[in-house]
Amino acid sequence: MITQENTGFSLQTADIDRVLRQLSTMQSAAQFVHLFSLCSEATGGYIRLKPEHRFFPVLIGDGNTVIPLYEFVEVLDEVLDYDLLLKELPSLSYSHVGGALAFLRRLAQTNPANIDLDQIEDDEMLSSPAFLEELRTALADKETSLVLHRG
Amino acid sequence: MCSIAANHTADSQLTDLRSSGDDNRITKKLRNFAQDSTIERAGYLDTSAHHLRRMPPGLQNMRRLRAGRHRVFYTGHHSECSYLVFFIKEFTKTGFSDEDDRQFQRLLASALEDQTKKRIIRESDEEETRKMDA
Numbered sequence: 001m002i003t004q005e006n007t008g009f010s011l012q013t014a015d016i017d018r019v020l021r022q023l024s025t026m027q028s029a030a031q032f033v034h035l036f037s038l039c040s041e042a043t044g045g046y047i048r049l050k051p052e053h054r055f056f057p058v059l060i061g062d063g064n065t066v067i068p069l070y071e072f073v074e075v076l077d078e079v080l081d082y083d084l085l086l087k088e089l090p091s092l093s094y095s096h097v098g099g100a101l102a103f104l105r106r107l108a109q110t111n112p113a114n115i116d117l118d119q120i121e122d123d124e125m126l127s128s129p130a131f132l133e134e135l136r137t138a139l140a141d142k143e144t145s146l147v148l149h150r151g
Numbered sequence: 152m153c154s155i156a157a158n159h160t161a162d163s164q165l166t167d168l169r170s171s172g173d174d175n176r177i178t179k180k181l182r183n184f185a186q187d188s189t190i191e192r193a194g195y196l197d198t199s200a201h202h203l204r205r206m207p208p209g210l211q212n213m214r215r216l217r218a219g220r221h222r223v224f225y226t227g228h229h230s231e232c233s234y235l236v237f238f239i240k241e242f243t244k245t246g247f248s249d250e251d252d253r254q255f256q257r258l259l260a261s262a263l264e265d266q267t268k269k270r271i272i273r274e275s276d277e278e279e280t281r282k283m284d285a
Contacts, residue, residue, distance in 0.1 A: 058255075066256070075219060077217075078173065093187050094186070094187055095194055095195035098180070098184060102200060102217070120258050126207070135210055135213070135238055137160075138237045139213065139237050139238070141158045141159050141160045141237065142158065143158055144158055145156075145157060145159040145161075145162035145163075146161075146165070147154070148156060148157060148185065149153075149181075150154050
């Protein structure tokens with residue numbers, strides 16, 4: 001415990017712990033922004049980190065269109081020909097490619113405030129009774145209509 | 152190599168995606184992911200990344216795969232060597248304005264809204280003083 005004579009000021013160990021934790025969080029956030037900022041500078045500054053986007057890495061297109069980097073990776077996943085990629089890297093499988101893209105997407109969602117956009121998306125889904133009902137109805141549909149692969 | 156099928160609902164949703172060619176891309180991915188699983192070995196479709204937490208009863212065993220901007224919901228496990236796709240939440244492509252998707256801004260807004268509910272770790276000096284005076 002820290003006390004200062006005649007002022008009534010005192011600081012408990014728990015308070016110091018709290019301040020240290022806060023400083024540690026702030027340091028991690030600053031290190032993250034610094035690292036991403038260095039990467040951005042080294043690659044032409046196309047990836048932007050702005051406070052109004054909570055420092056999520058984004059691309060700014062024509063007309064100030066904001067494209068979050070994780071969405072860019074999602075589109076990459078949509079258009080990427082896995083077969084062509086696997087031709088170049090034959091030791092890998094579809095699962096490797098899917099896993100690598102999911103990793104890059106997750107990395108692109110990194111932000112200093114640790115905002116979990118996926119969790120927010122899931123929470124939105126959970127808070128929509130209409131959508132949950134739609135899922136339940138779909139799940140109850142046992143009629144197999146399309147066999148994608150036979151084991 | 153495990154099997155994978157789509158029910159009538161998912162099949163209709165895949166049909167809706169035919170014009171963009173996304174139906175083929177999604178089915179090809181699902182086919183190959185299932186092919187990577189065997190009854191002895193878990194594959195990509197079994198990874199915990201696809202589990203959904205806090206789902207209500209009746210939906211707890213479902214999983215969700217991100218196929219680009221589309222979301223594919225399925226059940227099954229490599230130990231059964233069979234998967235069933237039962238729902239696809241399509242990302243609707245409208246053409247020119249696709250990029251101007253407001254999803255990110257909306258999710259950010261939700262995050263900001265959520266922040267207001269966070270625990271106050273330290274009050275401002277003014278607030279601390281006010282409380283001490285009270």
